Amino acid sequence: xxxxxxxxxxxxxxxxxxxxxxxxxxxxxxxxxxxxxxxxxxxxxxxxxxxxxxxxxxxxxxxxxxxxxxxxxxxxxxxxxxxxxxxxxxxxxxxxxxxxxxxxxxxxxxxxxxxxxxxxxxxxxxxxxxxxxxxxxxxxxxxxxxxxxxxxxxxxxxxxxxxxxxxxxxxxxxxxxxxxxxxxxxxxxxxxxxxxxxxxxxxxxxxxxxxxxxxxxxxxxxxxxxx
Amino acid sequence: xxxxxxxxxxxxxxxxxxxxxxxxxxxxxxxxxxxxxxxxxxxxxxxxxxxxxxxxxxxxxxxxxxxxxxxxxxxxxxxxxxxxxxxxxxxxxxxxxxxxxxxxxxxxxxxxxxxxxxxxxxxxxxxxxxxxxxxxxxxxxxxxxxxxxxxxxxxxxxxxxxxxxxxxxxxxxxxxxxxxxxxxxxxxxxxxxxxxxxxxxxxxxxxxxxxxxxxxxxxxxxxxxxxxxxxxxxxxxxxxxxxxxxxxxxxxxxxxxxxxxxxxxxxxxxxxxxxxxxxxxxxxxxxxxxxxxxxxxxxxxxxxxxxxxxxxxxxxxxxxxxxxxxxxxxxxxxxxxxxxxxxxxxxxxxxxxxxxxxxxxxxxxxxxxxxxxxxxxxxxxxxxxxxxxxxxxxxxxxxxxxxxxxxxxxxxxxxxxxxxxxxxxxxxxxxxxxxxxxxxxxxxxxxxxxxxxxxxxx
Numbered sequence: 231x232x233x234x235x236x237x238x239x240x241x242x243x244x245x246x247x248x249x250x251x252x253x254x255x256x257x258x259x260x261x262x263x264x265x266x267x268x269x270x271x272x273x274x275x276x277x278x279x280x281x282x283x284x285x286x287x288x289x290x291x292x293x294x295x296x297x298x299x300x301x302x303x304x305x306x307x308x309x310x311x312x313x314x315x316x317x318x319x320x321x322x323x324x325x326x327x328x329x330x331x332x333x334x335x336x337x338x339x340x341x342x343x344x345x346x347x348x349x350x351x352x353x354x355x356x357x358x359x360x361x362x363x364x365x366x367x368x369x370x371x372x373x374x375x376x377x378x379x380x381x382x383x384x385x386x387x388x389x390x391x392x393x394x395x396x397x398x399x400x401x402x403x404x405x406x407x408x409x410x411x412x413x414x415x416x417x418x419x420x421x422x423x424x425x426x427x428x429x430x431x432x433x434x435x436x437x438x439x440x441x442x443x444x445x446x447x448x449x450x451x452x453x454x455x456x457x
Numbered sequence: 458x459x460x461x462x463x464x465x466x467x468x469x470x471x472x473x474x475x476x477x478x479x480x481x482x483x484x485x486x487x488x489x490x491x492x493x494x495x496x497x498x499x500x501x502x503x504x505x506x507x508x509x510x511x512x513x514x515x516x517x518x519x520x521x522x523x524x525x526x527x528x529x530x531x532x533x534x535x536x537x538x539x540x541x542x543x544x545x546x547x548x549x550x551x552x553x554x555x556x557x558x559x560x561x562x563x564x565x566x567x568x569x570x571x572x573x574x575x576x577x578x579x580x581x582x583x584x585x586x587x588x589x590x591x592x593x594x595x596x597x598x599x600x601x602x603x604x605x606x607x608x609x610x611x612x613x614x615x616x617x618x619x620x621x622x623x624x625x626x627x628x629x630x631x632x633x634x635x636x637x638x639x640x641x642x643x644x645x646x647x648x649x650x651x652x653x654x655x656x657x658x659x660x661x662x663x664x665x666x667x668x669x670x671x672x673x674x675x676x677x678x679x680x681x682x683x684x685x686x687x688x689x690x691x692x693x694x695x696x697x698x699x700x701x702x703x704x705x706x707x708x709x710x711x712x713x714x715x716x717x718x719x720x721x722x723x724x725x726x727x728x729x730x731x732x733x734x735x736x737x738x739x740x741x742x743x744x745x746x747x748x749x750x751x752x753x754x755x756x757x758x759x760x761x762x763x764x765x766x767x768x769x770x771x772x773x774x775x776x777x778x779x780x781x782x783x784x785x786x787x788x789x790x791x792x793x794x795x796x797x798x799x800x801x802x803x804x805x806x807x808x809x810x811x812x813x814x815x816x817x818x819x820x821x822x823x824x825x826x827x828x829x830x831x832x833x834x835x836x837x838x839x840x841x842x843x844x845x846x847x848x849x850x851x852x853x854x855x856x857x858x859x860x861x862x863x864x865x866x867x868x869x870x871x872x873x874x875x876x877x878x879x880x881x882x883x884x885x886x887x888x889x890x891x892x893x894x895x896x897x898x899x900x901x902x903x904x905x906x907x908x909x910x911x912x913x914x915x
Binding site for chain 1: 714729774780811814915
């Protein structure tokens, strides 16, 4: 079954060419020219992945992204002009799962989409379907994290990140390792993606996100998950 | 500064010489005249002892005719007793030629120069410097009352010589001190006087190196204010021009992004269906695809460099340089080209990974596509911390071009090979990491790019 994409960009030519190229890569592509249309389309027919340009005429991409996140855990790839502007961090903070820079080519984009849509891979110990970390219960097959019997609202990427860390059983995971396992990047993936996702994850799983007990930083090395 | 010192040395030397001569002459004259007076006094005393006449005979030349002749000596006078009874003075010896023979208390008349003795006995007063028994003395002779009788004394000059030696030492020391002082004053004066100029040189050099925000802090200086103001104005204009140029390049590249995206994706679609194209258009499509790819690189490079001009801060994280180089170089070459020395494995630095990746990738791509292929990338400890060598098999870079190739769109001297922006971006990013880059000949032929970065063992 073809995966469906929602393409949000105000530039008609970009939408046209990307739709053509992405359809050629085998995706179903829906288009939206502005933030309002995008949210409407999202409600009408939830896509598998949203491709969101940050420069939109009615409201900026960050706001749209936050609004999407209020109701949906759909993977969001944002499109930015510059890789090292503050836009990247702001977009990730707003809830985007990954980013691509212009000029983007459908083939590269397709690789990013596939990485995001990849199911959570079986952790390093395949038999354990459930991890217990402190007061957290992580059910891999059900894609759920519970605290005190309550389901925590993680996005799919946050969940993948958490499972990857849990699978390491307390050992340090480097940013490079996490980027390749969760996002499918090689060595030069942007480690800010990991850092922002860790920050977002802490907000959800830590009782005191400023003083994390479970998801701790190993300075200069990476992150690890401890009970 | 040295001139000040030499001038001071020259002046003080002249001053010392003049002082020494004047003082030495004066002292010598003083000594001589006092010696002559003393000897004349003694001669008068002797005259009294010998002739009981208080009047002293003038020297022959002043004497009126026979004024002193015909005086009868006192009877039964012991001449030697008289000599011994002379007031003890500093004279070392006294001798009397009297009554046709020598009487001498101390000293030997033979030591007297014959011509001097003769001249004095003939009635003229004489003095002369000479050496007796290894000692400098002033020999003084005065004629006595009767012709052909004379009195001689030695006056030792050791005191005078000691004084003059002391004076000489003092003056030499003073001259040296003055020269040193002159040197110090010269240094101080030149530093103080030239400090603003040194500052100007410094700031101008900084601007020349590309630090366009460098300004001269001397606009209030009365001497330098005008120069400082116009210099700062020039620098500010230059800075604005450069920023405007960069913004222009950035804006253009930015505007190019949308059409570029359309073209790239359309081309990709066409290439995906290359088999369905009529054979006649396949080659043009291939050509178009290649040039589109070059165009894409150029736009990306322009964006990269205009981003830097825009004062982009970048991000810093701790990076293992060996891993990064391996990943970037091997990916850029499409094969394993990296060798890491044992001592470089653990080295880390605070780096912007994306920028550093561009450094390595651009160097390797430059070697691959423009210089006969990459002959290896070596990472080893040393220099600022880590040294990365990128070798190629090309013609090498002539010495004259070794700076130019790191400039934007720099070209080699013979204008053959356009370099584009790749190496300019490398140089920028290396500098951003507080590193250095240079190019040398590779011993086996070709060029060797050498990047040094401040890495340390973690």
